[in-house]
Amino acid sequence: MIFKWFNERLEIDKFRAKFLSKTFPTHPTFLLGEMAFFSFVTLVVTGIFLGLLYEPSTKMVALFGAMVPASYASVVKIDLLPMGMIIRRIHHWSAMLMIAAVLAHLTRIYFTSAYRRPREINWFVGLGLWGITMLAAFTGYLLPYSQFSVTATSIAYFISKSVPWVGDWTSRLLFAGEFPSDATVPRFFFMHVMLVPVALLGLISLHMLILVKQKHTEPPSNRWLKESEGGRKLIGIPVWPEQTVVSMSFYLFLLFVVVLIATYIPLNPVETYGPPSPGTPVMRPDWYFLPIYGFLKLIPGDLSFSVPGGKITPETIGGVIFPGFLALVLALIPFLDRAKQDQHYMANPLRRPFMTSFGMAGIVFICMDAVSGYIDVLHIAPAKMAVYVVFATLAAWGVSFGLLRSYNRKRGSDVKT
Amino acid sequence: MVEEEKERPEEKTGISRRKFTLGVLVASVLGALGSVFTLLKVLSPGKKGGGYVTTIEPGDGLVYAKGSNAGASIQASSMKTGDAVLAYPAGKTSNPANLVQLIRIDEKDFKAPTDIALTDKGFVAYSAICTHLGCTVSWIRNDKALSASYTECFCHNSIFDPARGAKVMGGPAPIPLAQIGVKVKSNGTLVFTSGFKGPVGPQV
Ligand code: HEM
């Protein structure tokens, strides 16, 4: 009855025939992208709750007899509300999950060479999504305005300011003047709750539209199935109802895990960190910024070059050039590893010794940089650690390349990828 | 209708409709870009109050920067050799660039390039803002060998030797922490005797 009423007006039948019956190939790793998306949904829902209670201001107010910034006070008050603290923790844990999922998704695309023709555009959109997700986490981190978040943001401010030529201007644009100032929190708040989520939503939609248009790569096993049948249609399950049911159960499961973690594992306890005060505790950024943080520790302080109109300092090298270079390498990959024909199937990573070992080297390099963030507790001198980083990276590359080559020699090259 | 439009002689004005539309388009895009430029300028305000500009003047008294006695004058007698505290100039505690680390060192331990004239009875003060990326430095006291104590920034583990003019002994900091003169007054409190002898804050 109700369906009929809507159907007469919206032609849901047609929509179902055209879109909801689309085939969705299945593979467990295809859920990584969904994981990122579902974390985003959780972030939006919990973020709305937080946004309604949070006060984006650094005006000093009284809280339990002490004068603290209003933003800090409002977060402490959120924590005191029924369900307040758990919502905040779910928000922060989901942020971590979202970044982890984006990274895992990207890794999956890389190793199965799904970035190849015709999907290069979606690879770039994906890189953009990753960047904006990091921006979301970065702008959100300042909002509680605790000792930790202010110190972390201050470090980022000086990194962005250190860039020759444009740094001074872009840092003032991003932080609304010099940091710390009263203007930064309102600007970050608007970016965090408005610009960034809208940008994410827009890019996610574009990502999905392109996916629907180009269709998903298929697991290699589908090729044998089809070659025996002679067809070239996608093999998989329809979006409605099967894929929807799979996705919804997956989301509920994710939500369960996140709530469970958030219930038992505290995160960013602003009450313990306290409002901004002189003195910096031993602090490390959230894990997703650890590679940059660790890399900053490895660069000797006197490594700087003069360029016309400015100076390239270690901070610029570690905080801007290093991540920029990694992003550039990722962006160039579809151009470096090109295919003459369209790629319809997931490639087998074991069959691509060069690209796979290159990826392994990259992962080891990033992880070793993250470990460098701990040289103070590991008691390793920066120069020594730098040698370890280079050695481990080259070793990962050499060993995995050697192993894969001999594996492929033994198996012959009857399979094209 | 269609015929009417066709009749309108384009040659009369010497400019085709296509060209005219294009011209309008280019002009409006240029205009829009101009206003974007202005908007971006508005969105990135210049220096006003922010940044690391110190306001310490000779004669300012030293007060505790944190703890239960924050804001109270520091008594020289309360600090023994090997002690260090974070201090602000009295009445100027809201400017983070004014934060200094006051350390008491055995006078015999001072070595170049420490400016001995800026120290008094083993008291020496340096900017507490790390020259790397602006975290506040901490004092690592070595109880077994007091002269082996040092100043460390926990953010990226820069290490400074306060007995040697806060020279960088390790880590990514590019230059030493700036020294500033202090002396003990007859009433046992401390005052600044100079401004900073070097740049303060991150060297970016
Ligand atoms: C529409 C979407 C979102 C809204 C409305 C929103 C809103 C908020 C608000 C109001 C806060 C400050 C309160 C607090 O600190 O607990 C906050 C904090 C934060 N947000 Fe979001 N957010 C959104 C999406 C995201 C996304 C996509 C990420 C990262 C991937 C993210 C990461 C964070 C982080 C790391 C914090 C600090 C949390 C903490 O204090 O532990 N947020 N968010």
Ligand code: FES
């Ligand atoms: S801010 Fe002090 S070492 Fe980086």
